[in-house]
Amino acid sequence: MSSELDSSEVTETLDVQGANCPMPVIKTKQAIDGLSTGDVLEVVATDSGSMSDIKGWAETTDGVELVDQVEGDGVYTHYVRKTE
């Protein structure tokens, strides 16, 4: 998955560190709504549940694609592309 993403591709970064369920998913959705097709949103979270939740949301929601998820040192970073 990571090979697909180049850091220069990130259009916008959303910081949801400290926020818990359901806010990381909701704020991700709201941020994606403000982007254009093809844009990539980087979501930085500290909620460990966001690994499963952002994935589940991206797989269920039309118009978004999960490009990558990186876990490290209590911080969970997600890359979501707006596809339509």
Place this chain on the structure above:
Amino acid sequence: MSTDTSTASDTSETVDEPDAATVAELESRIEELEASLAAVEADDGPKKMSIIATKGTLDMAYPPLILASTAAAFGWEVQVFHTFWGLDILHEERSKNLKLSAVGNPNMPMPNAIAALPGMDSMATKMMRKKIADNNTASIEELIQTSLDMGVEFQACQMTIDLMDYDEDDFYDGVTTGVGAATALQFMGDADVQLFV
């Protein structure tokens, strides 16, 4: 016997070569079915979720609001019908003051006999509120506002508004009043997910 055999073979010939009228009838039936299948497949609008919220304690207010706001983030059409104590979640003033019951909850670290003493509910509520704040969990008010912003339809049951002596103006802006069981059922009948909390 020989007559029977010849009849059977006649029948099978008829089946092999149906008359033109039957073929035309079947073809038109197939076209009809294909058209209705296409209509069903085309009707792939967003999923729908219906929640009935009946409880007004602090712990029971969270699940419907978390599920409603998250489903809205999925792009689903969401309707939450609040009735009885569930109305308090939508009540602008009372929603800020929802309580936790110390009695009847076996997970509480105290026996019911002590939990029933005056002041214990407030203490349990205060402890829970502190935990919510420390954990950075969204407040009830924040979840309601977020849900409303994302298009969740909150409905306050008119019969219980009258029963509880509430006023329609007591609820958050954007909450629908003047609705009853039939309105809830109409949406539920069409919903992909139906929950009772």
